[in-house]
Every structure is written in structure tokens, then in C-alpha cells.
Amino acid sequence: MDETAKYLIHAEITAAGVVERSDVVGAVFGQTEGLLGDELDLRDLQDSKKVGRIDVEIRSEEGSSYGEITVGSGLDKVQTAILAAALETIEQVGPCSAEITVTDIEDIRSAKRRAVVERATELLASFDAQAVRTEDIVETVRQRARVEDITTYEGLPAGPRVADSDAIVVVEGRADVLQLLQYGVKNAIAVEGTDVPEAVAALSRERTVTAFVDGDRGGDLILEELAQMGDIDYVAVAPRGRSVEGLSRETVMSALREKIPYETVAEADSAAAALDGTVAIGRSGSQESDAAAAVAGVEAEPPTSTAEPATAGTRSDTETGTAAEEAVDGDASAEAPTALSDHIDAVVGSGTVRLLDTDLSVRSEGEAADAVSLIEACEPAPQTVVLDDTCSQKVLDVAAQRGVEVVVATGEGEYVKQPTGVQVRTV
Template sequence: MDETAKYLIHAEITAAGVVERSDVVGAVFGQTEGLLGDELDLRDLQDSKKVGRIDVDIRSEGGNSYGDITVGSGLDKVETAILAAALETIEQVGPCSAEIVVTDIEDIRSAKRRTVVERATELLADFDADAVRTEDIVETVRQRARVEDITSYEGLPAGPRVADSDAIVVVEGRADVLQLLKHGVKNAIAVEGTDVPEAVAALTRERTVTAFLDGDRGGDLILEELSQVGKLDYVAVAPRGRSVEDLPYEAVMSALREKIPYETVADAESPAAAFDADGGGEESVALQPGAGEGDAATAVAGVEGESTAGAATAGGRPDTTSEPEESVETAEESDVDADSATDTPTVLSDQIDAVIGTDSDTVRLLDAELTVLSEGNATEAVSLIEGCDPPPQTVVLDDICSQKVLDVAAQRGVEVVVATGDGEYVKQPTSVQVRTV
């Protein structure tokens, strides 16, 4: 095809016999010669580069021949359409009767424009994702500095103060350690699963220990094993149905302030019941001024009246106070996140258990209050998300999260998709968080 071609004529040929490419090309030239006058003579148009070469893909099956014809055209729309119609007048190829049907006239420039638009959209998305706003520079540098502080303790992800702090925070996984580091808590260590490592068990017998776990069944199981293999002093939990790795700064600090003694949890039916009965825990733990706001700030995880290594002041300077009871300060009541105490009619973990835990092969669409907006077969997830009014904020899917589900979720403003696994994504929108069960 000539590089100056603006249109592509696509046609299909059927011949009642066995023919070859040369037979088709010969029939095209022979049977259109003189048909359209001198101005649209096919040979003259090829010589002047206004029509490209005639591409023919032919195959024979059961004594008949089938194929595709493609002709590039540099003519205008009207002349190209006339040339395409002339192809349909061909009735014989070689010794065989034949029929040619034009299936499409493609605008090459339009196709290129679509390619340009798609590529430009991808480039713009990447550009926006990498852009750092001026007001975010300071916080971005601080967060990266904190995350880079993650270390390894006996092969486990840990904050840099775990080795020498009198108090530690035990969390579930590496992502939780990173999240706490981002908020200035540098004495956290991860158990990396429900099988608590001996290194963590040994630490719990030597330090003041706070277990800070997800508000789901997995967190309950880890707490139970921790209590069997080690020693716990306090328990803090994320809001029911949420993970520590997803909590913002205010929620992390609120949960740590509102932790309760382990004995209270041990005597209750479940951690959730213990917190409900306790009323959210006593404010027996506080942060040094500026914790979570300076590079050297460290969250205090000890109890009131006990010394806590690694506490820092707002300027990042170590607290030189020698009296143990002055190393911890009681948090102001105004710092408590009131939203964390708000009850909701249901929690996400219950929805996940109902949809994925029962192998229901269904999809459930939820609003901001986790109220069910729509429900149906998992195979109909795309159409249900598209047609849901109002748009859902959370999708719980008992199936793999496919690219189509992810795309329509991003279009409708869905914030979270919980599925049984990840599909093969060509591009994952940054606006949708995918969680797998």
C-alpha cells in the first residue's frame, strides 16, 4: 500500500472453483478496464500512485475458493466509493464464476487519530500519576524517608527501633509496618501470617507489647496465637472490616490511643466484643509532641508510667527527661477520631463472607454505608456496575477481577473491588483499589 493512501477498501471474494492470487488481480484489472472512464482507470491510478497495490489473500476449501481483497486509495471519498463499487461488478475469476462483496471502506487517518488519542490518554495518565504538587513535596519527602527506614529483625519486616525499644507494636504484614512508618511509628514488627515466628514470641516476653491487628477474622486468629506463644500487654484493632495498611494517620493514632489491656480481651468472647464493652479503651498511651510530623518522630507504644525508648520531640530531638512517668503524655480528647466509634449496620468483612466465603458465584454492589445496592450473578458484574444507580463505592465479587470489571469500576467511580484474585491487567486505574481474598 502506498504511504499516501487515505482509505482502505476491504472486500471478500468467493469463487466456485480453485483460483489463485494472480487470477483475482487479473480479473480486477481486466473487468474494470474502461468501466469508469479514463479518470478512474485502475492502471493509470496505480501508475500515478493514487491507488496502491491490490493485496489478495486466497484459500481453497472443498473445491471452492475464499479470500480477502485490500486496496489502498489516495482518492477522495466519492472516487474511492466508486472504485469500491466497481469491484463488485466482477463476476468471473479465471474460468470460475465469482462474487466480490465490499465489507468496509476504512479511513486510515481516523484509525491513526484513534491511536493518537489512546496513546495520548495513556501518556497523560502516567504524567498525572507521577506529578508531585508543590504542596505535597514536603510530605512526600518525609514519607519516603520513613518508608526507607524499614529494616529486618530476624528476617521479619520491622521498624528501625524494634531492636532497642522497650515497647513494640506487633502487626500482621510488611504493608502494615510500612504504613506505621509513614505515620512515624518506628517500633513495629510483622508476624507475616498466622504462624507466629519464634523471634516475635521471644520479643513479646521481653518488651511491652501492643498487638495492632486488622479488624477481621484473620486478625482475631493472629491475636489468639500470639496469646498462646508469647505475652501480650495491650491490644489495638483497626475498625471492623478494615486493615491497618489502609488506615490514615488519624485512625492509626486513635487506635493506638484507645488500645485496651489484653486481660480485657482474653475474658471477652471476641476482640470486638471487648472493645464494645470497654467503650473504646482508655487513653493510657500518647504520642510525643509532633509524632508522625517529623522525620525522627516515633509513636509511643508503652503504657502510662513506663519508660519508652525511642520517643522523640517535635523537632526530632530525643526526649532527655529521665523520669519514666514523664516519658508518656496523655493525648488530648480532641485528637480522638470520633468517626472510628461510629457504628454501621454492617461491615465489609460480613459482606465478603456472605459473597466470597460461601462460594456464591455472585457479585454484590455496596454504597458508602455498605448497604446493598444491587446483586446478581458474577458473570454479569460488568453490566450490573454499569447500570447501578446510584453508582456503588464497593464491589464484592466471587470471581477473578478482570480488566473489563476494573475499567467499568473506574468509570463509575468505584473505590474498592474485593475479588477472589487478580486477572491479567493491561492497565490498572489508580482510582480503584483491588483487594483479593
């Protein structure tokens, strides 16, 4: 096509026989010669560069030929339309009857304008994305400096302190290491998959190790592999269903502060369950049974709250408030649950629900099937709900409306939306 062309004529050709490109070009020149007068003679127009070369693509199938014709034109719109109409007068190509139909006259300048608009939009978006606001300069420089600190340890993505730190944080991938670097954690190393490298296993036997995993099945698998390959001291878990790389600074720091010993995780079904079900202190000051340690929602209680109930005559004169009142109530008070684990033991398997206030006293109790109505009617609103049933979306919604902080249930339902103010823990 000539560079001066302003329009492109697009046409389709069908021939009742096998023809070649040269046959089509010859037919175009031969059958339009003298048709439009000297001013629009096709050969003269090509010689004067007002019409470009005739491009033909032709193919033959089952004894017939099909193709496309493209002609570039530097004429005005009217003359280009006349030239296009002249192509449709061709009735024979070579020895075969043929038909040519003009499908489009394209304005090349409009196409170029569209391309200019699209490219300009891309350039503008790139320009805006790269712009740095004045108030972001300090934070941008700080984050880039931290990200540039990422190194490798035995070929694995790692923070700059991994090689010499007494403690390390083992995460899943490079993105997790980058995220922790942004928050100032420089002793993280990535395992890059569920196949734990020997370098990480060796480090785990020499350093204090915290495994910081995603709150999903993949995190559990990596934790299991780490335990088999090396030694883990502590476990931190992202919130259920979330990845370390997507956590905010506050959530990351909170998860690392709330890390738990690996032995607790080994006794539970999953890392998330173990984190939810912190082992309660037993009456003698030791940990409760393995089953209690794995129960989600058993909060660590101070030794005084789980001590063996005593009678009024055995308590010291310094004991006051609710605990002293319970002591003088006699045997019935001595049997009342003093820890969340006691309430869980009493509810699970009974088909009931208990609503507890801030000091773990029972506000209301009833059938598990009536949990929604009991939560709605309880005054004042309970702080904790212990339910011998699956925590459904309806239970979760009414708990959020009443300001309930914790729901302990035997299972979780399918949630469309989970309120952030309610912690759901499963037995």
C-alpha cells in the first residue's frame, strides 16, 4: 500500500473454478479499463501513485476459489467510492465466472486516530501510576529500601538477617518475605512450596524457628512437612482463609505476638484450630488433657479461676466479690463451671446452647435449635455463646447484631459474609 493512501477498499471475491492471484489482478485492470474515463483509469492512477498496489489473497476449495481484495486509495471519498463500485462490475476471472462484493471502505486516518487515542490512554495511565505524591515520598523510600534488602540464603528468598540471627521466621513464598520486610521483619526465609528444602531444615535444627503459615490447607501441609524435616519451636497462623502476603502490618504483628508452641499444634487437627484452642491451665497448675488442648475456643484462664472450689470456711478473709459469694453458696456453687472449657464439656453432646457473660456465668440456656431466639432475647447481651451445633449464617448474624464476641460451636457452616467482630471457634 502506498504511504499516501487515505482509504482502503476491502472486497471479497468468489470464482466458480480454480483461479490464481495473477488472474484476479488481470481481471481488475482489464474489465475496468475505459469504464470510468481517463480521469479514473486504474493504470494511470497507479502510475501517479494515487492508487496503491492491488493485494489479493486467494484460496481454492472443492473446485471453487475464494479470496479477499485490498486496494489503497489516495483519492477523495467520492472517487474512492466510484472505484470501489467499479470492482463489483467484474463478472469473470480467467475462464471462470466470478463475483466481487465490496465489504468496507476504511478511512486509514480514522484508524490511526483510534490507535493514537488508545496509546495516549495507556501512556496517561502509566504516567499517573508512576506519579508519587509529596506526602508519600517518605513511606515510598522506606518501603523500597526494605524491599531492596531481600537476599537469598542457599538460593531461597530471605531477609538480610537470616544468616546471623538466632531466630528465624519460616514463610511460604517470596511474596511473604517481601511483605514482612515492609513491616521491618528481616529474619524471614521462604520454603517456596510444600517440598521443604534441606537448607531450611538445617536452619530449623540450629535456630529458634517460628513457622508463619497461611490460614488454609496449604499452610497445614507446609507445617507438617516442616515438622518432619526439621524442628519447629513456635507457630503463627494468618486469619482463616487469608495469606501472609495479604495481611496488614497490625495483623502480621498480632499473629507473631500470639504465636503458640508447636507441641500445641501437634495435638490439634490444624494450625488454625490449635491457635483458636489455647490450652487452659489445669487445677493443679499443669495443662489440661490433650482433648481439651485441641478444643477451639478454650481460652487460657488464670490459675485462680480454675482452682478447686472451696467452702466458705477454707477461703481467706481477703477474697471478695463474686468468687467469695460463690463460695458461701455451698455445694451447688462449688459445682458451677469456672472456665470456658467446663462450659464446653457440659454443652457438647447435650444438644443445648449456653449464653455466657463476661465472667463466664450463665445468662441463658436452652435447646441448640432455639439458639437464634435465645441470643435475640438475652438481656443483657451475652459475650460468649457455646453451641452444640453448627454455627450457621443466621446464628452468626444475630450474634454480630447483639455484640457477641465469641461463638464456640461443633462446626462451621457455609458463610456468605462473616462479621469481623465475632470470632467463630470450633470444637
